[in-house]
Amino acid sequence: IPYMRDCDEMFQTGHTESGLYITRPDNTRKLVVQCYMDGCNGWTVIQRNSFDTEIIWSETWTTYKYGFGNLEDDHWLGNEYISLITRQKWYKVRINLVDANGNHKYAEYDSFILRNESQGYELNLGAYEGNAGDPLTSSRTKNFHDNMKFSCKDHDLDRSTSINCADVHGGGWWYDSCFDAQLNRKGGIHWGTLCDENCRESVIMLKPIHMYCSRV
Numbered sequence: 001i002p003y004m005r006d007c008d009e010m011f012q013t014g015h016t017e018s019g020l021y022i023t024r025p026d027n028t029r030k031l032v033v034q035c036y037m038d039g040c041n042g043w044t045v046i047q048r049n050s051f052d053t054e055i056i057w058s059e060t061w062t063t064y065k066y067g068f069g070n071l072e073d074d075h076w077l078g079n080e081y082i083s084l085i086t087r088q089k090w091y092k093v094r095i096n097l098v099d100a101n102g103n104h105k106y107a108e109y110d111s112f113i114l115r116n117e118s119q120g121y122e123l124n125l126g127a128y129e130g131n132a133g134d135p136l137t138s139s140r141t142k143n144f145h146d147n148m149k150f151s152c153k154d155h156d157l158d159r160s161t162s163i164n165c166a167d168v169h170g171g172g173w174w175y176d177s178c179f180d181a182q183l184n185r186k187g188g189i190h191w192g193t194l195c196d197e198n199c200r201e202s203v204i205m206l207k208p209i210h211m212y213c214s215r216v
């Protein structure tokens with residue numbers, strides 16, 4: 001069976017229902033992913049979190065590497081898989097957020113690359129567009145998440161010389177010293193331009209940059 005490499009390939013080959021699909025990104029084994037099909041494109045979901053999540057999020061490097069949680073609910077797909085996916089095509093990222101008042105907002109970056117493990121799963125983002133604000137590439141307090149390496153409680157690659165940000169603040173992330181946005185936390189989803197550790201929900205998903213039709 002010729003497995004598709006991401007959710008968009010699933011969509012373009014006729015799988016128009018959102019849900020779980022078996023894919024096989026380049027250079028890895030089969031990978032089950034949550035796909036969000038928007039009627040024009042297939043988005044590969046890499047993260048979901050909610051304010052009342054059961055997930056602890058404060059996990060080790062290896063756990064973040066291979067992912068955790070429930071793919072149909074709160075989860076992290078896994079840095080290794082995210083990295084492999086983003087290195088096979090040019091992807092954009094969309095971050096959907098629900099703020100403390102229930103307003104739905106979004107942030108998109110027109111490029112999203114996660115470098116490989118030996119490069120600390122460094123995050124490289126493109127230009128911002130959206131209505132949630134941009135705390136990842138243009139920060140008020142000089143916490144620039146773009147071009148940061150990934151840190152978690154047992155692996156400190158952040159730019160704070162005094163602490164391990166992930167150990168103090170909980171959850172793996174592309175910390176600077178420490179953060180203006182952090183979506184991988186239990187009970188404290190933070191997006192500095194939208195919510196102060198009290199967002200209700202976050203979803204992060206990827207799509208190749210092509211747009212075969214306009215979203216309705």
Ligand SMILES: [Ca+2]
Nearest residue numbers: 156160163164
């Ligand atoms: Ca540190």
